[in-house]
Amino acid sequence: MKLWVYVIRRLVLLLPTIIGLTFLVFALEHLGGNTLFLAQYINPHLTGTAREKLVEELTAKFHLNDPVYIQYFYWLAAVFQGDLGTSTTLGQPVATGFVWFMPNTIMLTLVASVLTWIISIPIGVYSAARRDSILDQGVRVATFTLYSMPVFLIGFALFIALGTAWHALPDQGNIDPVLLPTIPDAWFDHTNAVSYPTHILPLDAFLHGDWTIAWNSFLHVILPAVALTLALLAGIIRILRASMLEVLEQDYVRLARAKGVPERMVQNFHAKKNALLPTVTSYGYLVSGLFGGAVVIEDIFAFKGIGWWTTDAFLNGDVGVVMGSTLVFGLILVVTTLILDILYAFLDPRIRYE
Amino acid sequence: MATVTESKARFDELRLSGKVFLSNKTAVVGLAIFLVFIGDAFLVQVAPGVLGVQYPDSVVPPQFTQTNPECVGTAPEAPSFNHLFGTIQYGLSGIGCLDLLQLVMKAIRIDVAISFFIVLVGAAIGTVVGVVSGYFGRWLDEAMMRVTDVFFSVPFLILALAVGFVIGRTLVNMALALIIIWWPLYARYGRSLTLSTKEATFIESARAAGSGRLKIIFRHIMPNVLPPVLVQISLDVGTVILIFSTLAFIGFLPSNALVPELGAIASIGLDFVALGDWWPVIIPGAVITMFSLAVNLMGDGLRDVIDPRRRS
Numbered sequence: 272m273k274l275w276v277y278v279i280r281r282l283v284l285l286l287p288t289i290i291g292l293t294f295l296v297f298a299l300e301h302l303g304g305n306t307l308f309l310a311q312y313i314n315p316h317l318t319g320t321a322r323e324k325l326v327e328e329l330t331a332k333f334h335l336n337d338p339v340y341i342q343y344f345y346w347l348a349a350v351f352q353g354d355l356g357t358s359t360t361l362g363q364p365v366a367t368g369f370v371w372f373m374p375n376t377i378m379l380t381l382v383a384s385v386l387t388w389i390i391s392i393p394i395g396v397y398s399a400a401r402r403d404s405i406l407d408q409g410v411r412v413a414t415f416t417l418y419s420m421p422v423f424l425i426g427f428a429l430f431i432a433l434g435t436a437w438h439a440l441p442d443q444g445n446i447d448p449v450l451l452p453t454i455p456d457a458w459f460d461h462t463n464a465v466s467y468p469t470h471i472l473p474l475d476a477f478l479h480g481d482w483t484i485a486w487n488s489f490l491h492v493i494l495p496a497v498a499l500t501l502a503l504l505a506g507i508i509r510i511l512r513a514s515m516l517e518v519l520e521q522d523y524v525r526l527a528r529a530k531g532v533p534e535r536m537v538q539n540f541h542a543k544k545n546a547l548l549p550t551v552t553s554y555g556y557l558v559s560g561l562f563g564g565a566v567v568i569e570d571i572f573a574f575k576g577i578g579w580w581t582t583d584a585f586l587n588g589d590v591g592v593v594m595g596s597t598l599v600f601g602l603i604l605v606v607t608t609l610i611l612d613i614l615y616a617f618l619d620p621r622i623r624y625e
Numbered sequence: 626m627a628t629v630t631e632s633k634a635r636f637d638e639l640r641l642s643g644k645v646f647l648s649n650k651t652a653v654v655g656l657a658i659f660l661v662f663i664g665d666a667f668l669v670q671v672a673p674g675v676l677g678v679q680y681p682d683s684v685v686p687p688q689f690t691q692t693n694p695e696c697v698g699t700a701p702e703a704p705s706f707n708h709l710f711g712t713i714q715y716g717l718s719g720i721g722c723l724d725l726l727q728l729v730m731k732a733i734r735i736d737v738a739i740s741f742f743i744v745l746v747g748a749a750i751g752t753v754v755g756v757v758s759g760y761f762g763r764w765l766d767e768a769m770m771r772v773t774d775v776f777f778s779v780p781f782l783i784l785a786l787a788v789g790f791v792i793g794r795t796l797v798n799m800a801l802a803l804i805i806i807w808w809p810l811y812a813r814y815g816r817s818l819t820l821s822t823k824e825a826t827f828i829e830s831a832r833a834a835g836s837g838r839l840k841i842i843f844r845h846i847m848p849n850v851l852p853p854v855l856v857q858i859s860l861d862v863g864t865v866i867l868i869f870s871t872l873a874f875i876g877f878l879p880s881n882a883l884v885p886e887l888g889a890i891a892s893i894g895l896d897f898v899a900l901g902d903w904w905p906v907i908i909p910g911a912v913i914t915m916f917s918l919a920v921n922l923m924g925d926g927l928r929d930v931i932d933p934r935r936r937s
Contacts, residue, residue, distance in 0.1 A: 291775030296787075303791045419917035421867045423874040423891065424910030431903050563782030570875050585786050586876050597787040601779040608778075 272623040277616050281609060292601045293350070297343050300594050305335050311356030311365070311591030350598070356591030360584055363463070365595040368580060371463070373599075374470040375445070376576030380565050382492065383499035391504055395511030396546065399519065400538050410508065417505035422564050426498040426571040433494060443573045445472050446488045454484055464575070495572040502564040506557055507550065515546040551615050558607050562600055642930045652926020658919035666734040673731075681731050684883040684890070685715050685723065701902050711904040713894055715883075725904065729912050731885040736916070739796070739886075740866045743803045748858050750804070751811025756850055758812070759819030760842055766816070773809035781806045781868065789877055796884050799877050803869055807861070814857060818850045852931045859927050863920030870913050887913050 272280075300308050312329050313322065330336065333345045355365035398410040417425070434442025441447060451464070458467045458479050466475040473492065476485035518524065519542055527537045566578030573579060577596060584592030616622045646652055665676070673681045680686055701722070704711040710725035758769035776784070788802035822828065823846070831845050869877075870888030878889050887909040894905020 287771045288774045288778050291771060292778050295775055295779070299787055299791050307791070415921065416914065416918060419863065419867070419921055420914045421871050421874070421888070421910060421917075423871050423888070424907070424914060427891075427898070427906045427910065431898060431907070559777070559780045562780035566780075566782050566786075567871055567875055581783065581786065582875050585790055588790075590790065593787050593790045597779055597783055600783050604780060605778045 274613075274617060274623065277623045278613055281612055285605060285609060288605055289602070292598065292605070293347060294343075296594055296598045296601070297346055299597065300346070300590070301339065301342070303590070305330075307590055308333075308335075310359075311589075311594070314357065315359050355595040355598070358584065358589055358592045360587050360589045360592065361463075361580075365591045368592065369577065369595065369599055371465045371470050372575060372577045372580050375472075375574065376565055376569070376578060378471050378474075379492070379495055379499060379569070379574065379576055380561055382496045383503060383565075384561065386496065386500040387503045387507055390500070391507040391511055392543075392547070395508045396515055396538065396543055398508070399512045399515035399546075400534075402516065410512075414505040414508045417501060418509065422502045422567045423571065425501050426495075426568050429494055429498050429501075430571060440494050441487075441491050442494055445491050445575050446484065447491075450484060450487055454481070455479075491574070495568050495574045498572070499561070499564050499568045502568070503557060503561060506560070510550050511546065514549045515542060518542045518546045521545075548615070548619050551611060551618070558611075559604060562604065645930050646926050649926040649929060651922045652929075655919040655922025655924075655926065658915060659923055662733055662737055662916055662919070665730055666737045669731060669734040676727075676730050678727055678730050681734065682885070684728065684885050684893070700900075701897050701905060703902070704904055704908075710908050713890075713897065713905040715893055725890075725908055728885055728890055729887070729909060732887045732890055732909070733912070733916075735796070735884065735886050736866055736870065736913070739800050739869060740862045743800050743807060743865050743869070744858050744861045747804045747807030748811045748854060748861075751808035751813075752815040752850065752854050754808070755812040755815025755817075756819045756842060756846060759816035760823060760838070760846060769812060769816070773812050776806065776809040782872070785868070785872055786877070789872075794877055794879050795882070796878060796886065799869055799872060803865060803872075807865065810861075811854065811857070815850055815854065818853060819846055822846050822849045856924060856927045856931055860921060860924035863917040863924065866913055866920075867917055870909075 309326060309329055313325055317325060333349070334342050353366045355369075357363070358365050358368050361368050394410060398407045401407050430442050433439045451461075454461075454466070454476075458475055459465070460467070466472045469475055469478070472488040473485050476482075476488060519538075524537060524542055527541050528534070532541070562578075565576065566581060568574070569576045569578035570582045577600070581592060581596040583589075584596075668675050669678055669681050673679065701714055702708055702712045704725075708724050708726065710729060712722050713725055713728070714722055754769060758766045779787075784806055785799075785802045788805055789798055792798045792801065828841060828845055831841055836844070870886065870891075873884075873886050873888030874892045876892065878884050878886065880889075880893070882889075891906045891909040894902070894909070897905050
């Protein structure tokens with residue numbers, strides 16, 4: 272199978288998943304009844320006749336008196352127009368909130384992913400190559416323990432040790448509140464605490480040449496990023512080690528050793544690349560955990576990304592944000608999995624024939 | 626005679642399994658820790674007085690709805706001989722100065738019960754769905770796979786939050802939300818196990834002997850699917866506790882619900898972290914880690930038992 276045929280096949284298989292995802296979110300929104308459904312489109316401060324009038328208008332717009340399958344299409348039409356309702360906690364359209372907070376979450380998850388790979392590849396490879404050595408046993412005990420820790424414990428151990436106890440690193444928010452008023456209005460919206468143009472504070476400060484702000488907001492990224500890395504690390508090292516052990520048993524590795532290739536070359540050139548391949552697909556499953564972990568970590572460190580926003584919305588009964596997050600995170604996860612699958616098929620042609 | 630030799634063979638099989646498990650030292654340690662947790666849960670259920678635990682279903686005594694006069698103005702105490710795990714306050718206004726060890730002992734009963742409940746119900750639903758769709762194949766199988774795809778397409782923690790948001794934030798609903806997330810895993814697993822068993826010659830001969838579909842599924846396929854599913858269950862009990870305690874920690878259970886659950890207790894402890902008190906968050910978290918670690922070690926040992934390639 273040619274690569275483009277495989278890509279098209281995967282794209283076609285993607286459609287039912289995305290349609291199913293919209294079914295799921297729509298079903299969740301409607302399980303709560305019409306009042307909960309409409310809550311995301313109505314300003315809570317609106318009362319009296321104006322509110323009744325709006326309820327009537329919305330009932331007509333979403334055809335709430337028609338059968339459910341008809342309602343679905345009107346809801347879907349609104350979603351396609353980017354109308355996910357209004358966030359009561361933010362006082363802005365839900366879609367705007369995603370534009371503001373998503374870049375922070377993407378940055379956090381990307382930084383954590385890169386850190387995870389940088390740390391886990393050498394550890395996993397080394398640990399497998401020296402199987403049952405003291406170092407390998409240490410790595411196994413450490414990963415097993417880390418793997419058994421709830422994300423909030425990892426986050427809080429760092430929070431308490433480096434944040435509150437030693438004051439080594441800032442542990443709350445995206446920037447020191449003292450510095451907030453010093454940010455110029457030109458690229459910072461003070462009412463909503465959003466920076467422009469990328470909405471990622473350290474990057475925006477860097478682009479505008481404000482080094483104090485850039486450095487301070489960068490320091491605020493470190494603890495959440497390291498916590499998220501630790502939450503991911505154990506799973507990846509375990510997969511990598513197992514995969515490397517399997518590869519080292521293969522005939523071609525034995526041949527390489529037999530013909531006298533130095534052991535280090537065998538590991539780095541012959542074995543490592545093939546051991547990494549299956550880890551790429553496993554990473555697809557871990558992405559789900561990555562986003563879940565980001566929710567908890569952002570909540571603990573009050574780091575203003577989608578996860579922080581979603582938990583805040585969850586606790587304050589902001590239905591539009593919770594449902595919007597389910598849909599948006601679902602779409603992101605589906606697309607990420609697709610990209611990883613295609614990447615895998617590109618790297619390993621055997622996959623396309625299965 | 627045939628039954629005697631059969632039961633002897635079965636006994637030998639069991640004895641070999643036991644030997645394989647016991648020869649794995651870390652698995653035995655896991656089992657021992659696991660039994661301590663189960664023992665605690667059992668005692669709190671049938672005779673809470675033995676452990677000195679009172680009012681096992683609530684964090685604070687029912688009469689302390691406002692403040693506990695004994696505790697007003699007292700700060701949480703660090704671990705000491707009197708309070709091995711230290712004490713915490715419920716609420717900054719000081720409703721009750723609570724012994725953390727006692728809270729943890731209460732919470733273990735709820736945490737262990739909920740983990741088993743979620744995984745067992747999820748596995749039961751998922752395995753039946755998976756085996757049926759794997760056996761019948763074709764459109765049924767295709768449809769089932771697409772349905773599980775949808776459930777996998779949302780990060781599990783966010784899906785649990787969304788489900789909980791709609792059906793209400795109680796302990797039982799938290800378990801239900803996690804069952805909704807958990808069953809597709811077992812549906813996939815049960816399906817793949819069925820697909821590999823379905824082609825075996827003994828299934829073919831059963832069919833040739835005139836066995837019906839239901840009989841084949843329950844008499845021949847299920848016995849081959851169940852052992853690996855059971856191992857998966859034992860591993861998942863250690864994973865699901867991490868997820869629901871985290872959910873409880875970020876506030877799935879309303880703080881006035883006063884459920885003694887380890888994640889919820891840790892979130893009560895959050896109020897004191899700014900004061901530099903580490904134990905109210907770290908100790909409940911460490912207890913969760915102990916349980917999860919023990920179960921994982923035990924599950925690894927069980928996997929060695931049912932996988933003949935790993936026996937030696």
